Amino acid sequence: MFDDRSPIYRQIASRIKADVLSGALKGDDQVMSTTQYATYYRINPATAAKAFQQLVDEGVLYKKRGIGMFVSPDARDTLRAERRESFFAEVVEPMISEARAIGIPLRDVVRRIEEREQR
Amino acid sequence: MRFPRRLLAANLYIALGLWAALATIVALIVVGVAIFGQVTESAWEKGSLAPRWYALFVGVGLITTFLPMYVAHGQTRRRFGVHAAITVTLMAPAVAAMITLGYLAERGIYHLVGWEQKLTRPHLFTEPTQLHLLFLEHLLELLTWMAAGTLIGAGFYRWQAGGLLTIPVGVGLVVLTQSAIGTELDLPIVDRVLRPDTPQPLGLVIGAGLLSFLIGLALAWTVVRDVPLQNKVS
């Protein structure tokens, strides 16, 4: 079910984040319970709870006592801002390294990006 | 759960089934004899030699099957010991009653057909009509054999092959009761060496029977009181 490249709870957290970013989960939407997550992924509920706790700490989710977990109204904006910050370090830099390693001139890359923008 | 209701029920259920099977076999043999010859003696007397072996296995099974089950279900060995003792104490009269009932049924049938219910072995009783003695003899016998079974079962459960050493002790207990009763032992070898024939005073018989019963249970308890559950796949 999970590859073993990162702890399960981080994988769950990043999936929820991805859903928030894509708009599949909107502000004040309720997310599934730890029980449902644990059942679905066949994992210990404490592990699922850990993912939720991480998201609460990061301000993506908030807890309503006795009801469950909800998406923070500004979660999407916060996540987008975060991703924008890390975009160059995590996406662009590796792309540049890769392009160099396999011998694609950077100006080809830039040209391609410009073509996309004009379309 | 002070009373071993289900332990007793399960054992009684099996005992009733075996009793019915024994009665059927004896009846078939009687019919066979009647067809090809003449019925001159009690067939049930011979059939009733089987239940003592069954009693032995009740004792063995209590230790090898039910003791581990009790402990695995979170009961103490102490609790099991009490339950096993109650079960044995009540199973013996129940089976003795079944044997007695067999004699009664046989008497009724023989009477109708006009056969004689003659006894061929020494007993506490001389006539099959002495129901109280008939019951008593089988009761003491079954109590002893069951207690011997628990001892031998305990020996094998705890020490595996070393349990062989408990067999002479078990045999000793059986010999004590049987020789007091004055019946033939129907044990290999022992029977030939010891041939008690004169019946003893009733008080002595009861005392000897109860004594060997209690010694058997007490010895079995000393073996299982802290016995580890065995690891092997049974």
Place this chain on the structure above:
Amino acid sequence: MRIDVENLVLRYGDTTAVDGLTFNLAGDKIYGLLGRSGSGKTSLLSVLAAFRRESAGSVRVNGQPVFENADVTRDIIMIRDGGETVKIGTAEDAVYFAEWLRPNWDGDYARSLMDRFELRPKAKVSEMSKGQQSAMGVVIGLASRAPLTIFDESYLGMDVPSRYAFYEAILADYMLHPRTIILSAHLIEEISSLLEEVVIIDRGRLVVHEETETLLSRGRAVTGPADRVDAFTSGFTVLGTRQLGPTKSTMVYGDLDQDQRRQAVEAGLELEPIAMQDLFVHLTGGPR
């Protein structure tokens, strides 16, 4: 239920199966007891379940000694290969006694589990296949709802689909009826995601007791050019190394802080988590 094991020793004649174990479990979690064959898992659990008496040291459950202590043992069930609770006669017979001897027995749940594992009530347990006998143990173990429920590898006799059904059942029932559950295993990958904490023992001694996620986060494979890997891993507990030409991969055990992670990335090293099974192999001393 809280479990305190202190300096526990268990000997069989000359063999020391458990050799001075000490650990505490807070309770109400799913624990994994991991160890290689013959590491002392079954011996430890036998003492915990009052199946046998310790040679030295102590085991306490909720602060009380266990052996011959009815107040504690009534709350404990251990299911193992011996089949003590199921090899009584038919499947129905096993249920008959469990229902009677188990204070929290749930008959409806037992029936639904028997349906799920396709166990016929009238079938004789000793004539069932190995897998079905194990499944029968699972039924008795789960439906007893004992506050301390122990499965000692017995479920490993089931085939893969049944084992997965068992894992799902155990999780679902644990969430509905939280209790202390201990699973012992030597096949680890399958159950590691179920476990909140793991206790690893080897040769009768404690190797590690840790939250599963923490344990997993401590293990890292550092991969890259050999000289740089060696420089980076010099201060760590090294579990094992592998080398392919100029590339070296070293498994280390220990906490990595943010700085160290950054150093590794800057040195062009790859950091990867290690699967529980691999961690286990190396923590318990590799092949022998």
